[in-house]
Amino acid sequence: MPEISVKTENLVRNFGSFVAVNQVNIEVYQKEIFGFLGANGAGKTTMIRMLCGLLKPSSGKATVGGLDVYRQSEQIKRSIGYMSQKFSLYEDLTVEENINFYGGIYDLNQKRIQKKRDEIFFSLGMGDYARTLTYDLPLGFKQRLALGCALLHDPRILFLDEPTSGVDPKARRDFWEIIHQTVALGTTIFVTTHFMEEAEYCHRVFIMDAGKIIALDTPTKLKNRYKKKSMQEVFVTLVEKQQEKKTNPMPDSNDKMS
Amino acid sequence: MKVIEITDYCKRYDGVAAVEGVTLKVEYGELFGLIGPDGAGKTTLLRAICTLLTPDEGKILVMGKDVTQSIMDIRSLVGYMPQRFSLYQDLSVEQNLRFFADLFGVTEGKRERRLLQLFEFSRLAPFKKRKAGELSGGMKQKLSLSCALIHTPEILVLDEPTYGVDPISRQEFWEILRSIQKEKTTILVSTAYMDEADLCDRVALMHQGKITMVGTPEKIKASFHYHLYRLEGKDVRFLRDFFQKLPSVRSTQLFGDTVHVSFCKKPALSDWKNWQRDSRGNLKRWASQPPSMEDVFMESTEKER
Incomplete structure (x- = not known):
């Protein structure tokens, strides 16, 4: 059995009387690319915030890289990386300066930063841009730099938030290629996205609606099960089914929505 | 007008x-x-x-x-x-x-x-x-x-x-x-x-x-010029590396649990049988994959380059 990287048991988070995450059980394995899908308000953000150690659960258990989200949230923050489509890079710093800055934030020593910088320049093909202002980078390279910075401290788990929407297909494929290489070295990847083409790159996807899991499987199996060609269609079908259940709890009840 | x-x-x-x-x-x-x-x-x-x-x-x-x-x-x-x-x-x-x-x-x-x-x-x-x-x-x-x-x-x-x-x-x-x-x-x-x-x-x-x-x-x-296939198998990374080395392969793309391989020439059944053998049983299934708009987009921009 592969090693478990993230595990939740009956995880719950309430906001007042609203149940944002409702009894969620997942197991994510090491070296897995795990996709996290859901419409707005499905509970994805709450879930991610709990797993990043930013929000305490209301009840249930959760461990991230073996660390407990209740008691070890500071260690969790140190052992994860986060990269968002809304880049957190400083646009008025050069590529090199951004790397140095983030290296400092992660408390890496000069030697380590230099090693990491060389790695980013070489493996992400960014050497020519070392002294370029981040603002002037092509979008695909900004993305690579953001990824490089998120990996500076060798996190065990990397969270990606809609990492490639809007970039050109070539850059997108190159990006996922890098992700696959990162995974091969032992990192676990959590992807949250609205963009169903990104879901196709995941080993398994997890679809959430109203705080609950409504599907958890590989993209191929889900497409076969619902006889759909794309994850977009699978997603829409599943969520619509849920909504029908909600609006028509009994076959003969009046539809209050219309 | x-x-x-x-x-x-x-x-x-x-x-x-x-x-x-x-x-x-x-x-x-x-x-x-x-x-x-x-x-x-x-x-x-x-x-x-x-x-x-x-x-x-x-x-x-x-x-x-x-x-x-x-x-x-x-x-x-x-x-x-x-x-x-x-x-x-x-x-x-x-x-x-x-x-x-x-x-x-x-x-x-x-x-x-x-x-x-x-x-x-x-x-x-x-x-x-x-x-x-x-x-x-x-x-x-x-x-x-x-x-x-x-x-x-x-x-x-x-x-x-x-x-x-x-x-x-x-x-x-x-x-x-x-x-x-x-x-x-x-x-x-x-x-x-x-x-x-x-x-x-x-x-x-x-x-x-x-x-x-x-x-x-x-x-x-x-208008897509190549022959795109979706491959499934035990170890998709291994499969990808295997196909990437073949001369008739133009490109490969690793997805979650599948690999997409585009060939310059349509492979014959005998080719698949050979690959199945040579990939040490890693190749389980293959099927023709209709190209997505993204595949075509990439091809159209490559021509320009």
């Missing part, structure tokens, strides 16, 4: 071409998609059509009128939904609509009926009194669309209306576009989501300021 006719349009910012030599025609009543990644020049082109930018070179005609001459005429013909939410956040849904009706000179007689129609398709009536700033993403998008439609334009221009919107709202939005099209409105919509190309009658693929292909989604996809 074409609804929109663009000839050799060029626009530069500080000497850098945002749009370079674009020629394009949009026909009456069609739902036309401008498909390309961020930075392809989509917004520049759409703004130029809406009379918001002057060309450095070339010409744009909207219903036969020149965008640099008949500015006010064209603005009354075109409804424009910009990329960013640009409504007044502290006005209610209804106040925003009435404000836009004033701006576009919608007469009293027509106004109430139009509001009713717009509330009906957008299903925003229950939220009339809510402030625009307090709407969800999907509702904001429908309000922007309603405001762009307030003067019953003949042409609707939308700049990435579904950006960042969840898949369900996205699907609903496309259904609304279809219903608007049925009322004989010509629609020009841009998107960076390649899969949305399939929802348009015709599309233009745009890359680095240029149009690389134009046609129906079916025709564009049929």
Whole structure:
């Protein structure tokens, strides 16, 4: 059995009387690319915030890289990386300066930063841009730099938030290629996205609606099960089914929505 | 007469071409998609059509009128939904609509009926009194669309209306576009989501300021030159590395639990049998995979390079 990287048991988070995450059980394995899908308000953000150690659960258990989200949230923050489509890079710093800055934030020593910088320049093909202002980078390279910075401290788990929407297909494929290489070295990847083409790159996807899991499987199996060609269609079908259940709890009840 | 006719349009910012030599025609009543990644020049082109930018070179005609001459005429013909939410956040849904009706000179007689129609398709009536700033993403998008439609334009221009919107709202939005099209409105919509190309009658693929292909989604996809297969097996990384080394393979792409391999020449059954043996039993299944718009887009940009 592969090693478990993230595990939740009956995880719950309430906001007042609203149940944002409702009894969620997942197991994510090491070296897995795990996709996290859901419409707005499905509970994805709450879930991610709990797993990043930013929000305490209301009840249930959760461990991230073996660390407990209740008691070890500071260690969790140190052992994860986060990269968002809304880049957190400083646009008025050069590529090199951004790397140095983030290296400092992660408390890496000069030697380590230099090693990491060389790695980013070489493996992400960014050497020519070392002294370029981040603002002037092509979008695909900004993305690579953001990824490089998120990996500076060798996190065990990397969270990606809609990492490639809007970039050109070539850059997108190159990006996922890098992700696959990162995974091969032992990192676990959590992807949250609205963009169903990104879901196709995941080993398994997890679809959430109203705080609950409504599907958890590989993209191929889900497409076969619902006889759909794309994850977009699978997603829409599943969520619509849920909504029908909600609006028509009994076959003969009046539809209050219309 | 074409609804929109663009000839050799060029626009530069500080000497850098945002749009370079674009020629394009949009026909009456069609739902036309401008498909390309961020930075392809989509917004520049759409703004130029809406009379918001002057060309450095070339010409744009909207219903036969020149965008640099008949500015006010064209603005009354075109409804424009910009990329960013640009409504007044502290006005209610209804106040925003009435404000836009004033701006576009919608007469009293027509106004109430139009509001009713717009509330009906957008299903925003229950939220009339809510402030625009307090709407969800999907509702904001429908309000922007309603405001762009307030003067019953003949042409609707939308700049990435579904950006960042969840898949369900996205699907609903496309259904609304279809219903608007049925009322004989010509629609020009841009998107960076390649899969949305399939929802348009015709599309233009745009890359680095240029149009690389134009046609129906079916025709564009049929133009794909290679033979694409979807492979499944025990260890997909191993499979990928195995196929990448073959001389007849043009490219490989690792997805979650599958590998896509594009071949220059269609493999024979005997080839597959050999590969099955040579890959040490790793190859479990293979099936022809219809190319996606993304595959075609990549091919069209590679040719250019």
